Amino acid sequence: MPGEDVLTLTVSNQVTQVSGTSFAAPILAALIALILIQDAINNNGKRTLSSQDVQNLLKTSALLNGDLNQLGWDKYTGYGYDDYKKTLDLLMNDQTTPSPPLPSPPHLTI
Numbered sequence: 167m168p169g170e171d172v173l174t175l176t177v178s179n180q181v182t183q184v185s186g187t188s189f190a191a192p193i194l195a196a197l198i199a200l201i202l203i204q205d206a207i208n209n210n211g212k213r214t215l216s217s218q219d220v221q222n223l224l225k226t227s228a229l230l231n232g233d234l235n236q237l238g239w240d241k242y243t244g245y246g247y248d249d250y251k252k253t254l255d256l257l258m259n260d261q262t263t264p265s266p267p268l269p270s271p272p273h274l275t276i
Contacts, residue, residue, distance in 0.1 A: 197224070197250055204257050227253040 172189040176182050198220060205215045227248045
């Protein structure tokens with residue numbers, strides 16, 4: 167699962183394993199950056215994907231990888247996990263909209 171047993175360096179330059187959403191967030195941010203770069207490459211330097219397109223692409227990729235718990239969103243794993251190559255392959259094949267539409271997570275109040 168993203169964010170679980172991620173290898174990282176400590177301040178003393180030692181390799182260690184860590185877990186948590188703090189480590190999943192930069193991985194997802196890097197994937198989003200790759201999506202936006204590939205979109206620009208595909209379109210002569212112009213970005214064409216909306217933020218909703220990027221979200222749909224990530225959701226579709228997560229479902230294609232096999233959801234970790236129940237199909238669709240759940241509070242433990244979101245929509246599942248994304249595979250960089252599969253996600254970029256979807257983009258290259260212009261499959262940015264999932265079918266059927268996926269339910270959104272519930273709004274949380276604290």
